Amino acid sequence: xxxxxxxxxxxxxxxxxxxxxxxxxxxxxxxxxxxxxxxxxxxxxxxxxxxxxxxxxxxxxxxxxxxxxxxxxxxxxxxxxxxxxxxxxxxxxxxxxxxxxxxxxxxxxxxxxxxxxxxxxxxxxxxxxxxxxxxxxxxxxxxxxxxxxxxxxxxxxxxxxxxxxxxxxxxxxxxxxxxxxxxxxxxxxxxxxxxxxxxxxxxxxxxxxxxxxxxxxxxxxxxxxxxxxxxxxxxxxxxxx
Numbered sequence: 001x002x003x004x005x006x007x008x009x010x011x012x013x014x015x016x017x018x019x020x021x022x023x024x025x026x027x028x029x030x031x032x033x034x035x036x037x038x039x040x041x042x043x044x045x046x047x048x049x050x051x052x053x054x055x056x057x058x059x060x061x062x063x064x065x066x067x068x069x070x071x072x073x074x075x076x077x078x079x080x081x082x083x084x085x086x087x088x089x090x091x092x093x094x095x096x097x098x099x100x101x102x103x104x105x106x107x108x109x110x111x112x113x114x115x116x117x118x119x120x121x122x123x124x125x126x127x128x129x130x131x132x133x134x135x136x137x138x139x140x141x142x143x144x145x146x147x148x149x150x151x152x153x154x155x156x157x158x159x160x161x162x163x164x165x166x167x168x169x170x171x172x173x174x175x176x177x178x179x180x181x182x183x184x185x186x187x188x189x190x191x192x193x194x195x196x197x198x199x200x201x202x203x204x205x206x207x208x209x210x211x212x213x214x215x216x217x218x219x220x221x222x223x224x225x226x227x228x229x230x231x232x233x234x235x236x237x238x239x240x241x
Contacts, residue, residue, distance in 0.1 A: 015075055015104075015121050020233050022127065022216065022226065023117040025067050025240035027060040027110060034059050037066025040081045064115050067240055068108060071117055075104060092178065107178055111222055117240075118226055123233070126179025128171040129216075129224035138166040145188045146173075149202065153195050165195040167223040172199055172213050176227040179211070199225060 015021060029037075041049070045065050052058035069080035072095060076083070086096040095104055103122045108115065111131040118127040139162075142151040150169055154162055172193040177186055192202035199213040214235065216224040226235070 015119060017121045017123070018233055019120075019236055020123075020125055020226070020228050021119045021236050021238060023067075023071055023119070023238045023240050025063075025115050025117070026113055027063045027115050028113045029063055034062055037070075038062045040066045040069045042081075042084075060110070060113070064108070064110055067115070068106075068117060071119070071240065072104075072106065075119060107175075109174075109178070109224075114222065116216070116224060120228065120233075124179045124229040126175040126177065126227045127216075127224070128174035128178060129218070129222055130167050130171050130174075132163060132167050132221050132223060134163055136163060136166065138162045142166065142169075147189045147192045147203075149192045150195065157195070164223065168197075168199070168215070168225070169193055169195050171223050171225040172215075172227070175225045176201075176208065176211060176213065179227045179229065 038046070038049075041062065049058050049061050049065075052061060066080075069083050072078075072083055073080040076095075084096040086094050088094060093106075093108070095106065105120050105124055107118045107125050107127045109128045110116070111129045114129060116127050116129050118125045138154055139151070142154050146154070146169060154165055154169070157165055173188050173191070176191075176193075177188070180186070191208050193213065194200050194202055197215070199215045201208045201211070201213065210229060210231075212228055212231065214226050214228070216226055217237075218224050
């Protein structure tokens with residue numbers, strides 16, 4: 001059903017309704033690049049950046065928003081600094097670019113210095129990346145936030161496998177919730193996902209009907225997943241710039 005049909009660098013790539021594009025970028029760039037990206041931000045985004053206490057966090061926010069603007073500008077043909085965003089009822093960012101691009105959907109997630117952008121046409125999409133923390137109390141957190149089925153599956157694993165399995169569950173669930181229009185109002189425990197290497201929904205909940213999960217290639221320190229609405233799509237991976 002799904003295939004990964006190539007990687008490369010092509011900021012001018014077209015986007016078919018049958019494709020989902022995922023971009024990977026680093027948030028740690030040279031100061032001159034950060035300054036240039038800051039020029040693309042709206043006054044509201046600059047105000048948000050100024051509220052960060054740590055300089056590193058402020059710079060990463062500027063870079064992340066600047067790259068988002070450039071990336072979406074390539075798809076829409078709109079100047080990056082002219083793009084306008086709106087936010088859904090539960091805070092999901094959306095593109096307010098006029099009727100021509102009302103079917104363009106995107107989602108963003110970052111962990112430390114890595115940021116991922118998912119872009120799709122005529123289908124909702126959500127993405128999540130997390131830094132693997134070996135000190136996390138998997139059983140305690142799972143009992144609080146995951147479904148009973150997921151928590152039991154984690155406890156059944158050997159101790160050395162639980163941390164990575166925990167983050168597989170977390171990223172898959174977060175990607176789905178971020179992709180749905182009302183997803184941020186749904187509890188993590190309202191539906192079940194797998195914890196093994198085969199990303200999938202386990203519950204028959206109507207909330208997850210018609211959605212599909214896929215893990216994204218990650219490092220030993222990171223885990224990532226994407227949730228996409230509908231079938232018959234192919235995933236294309238790109239490195240920014």
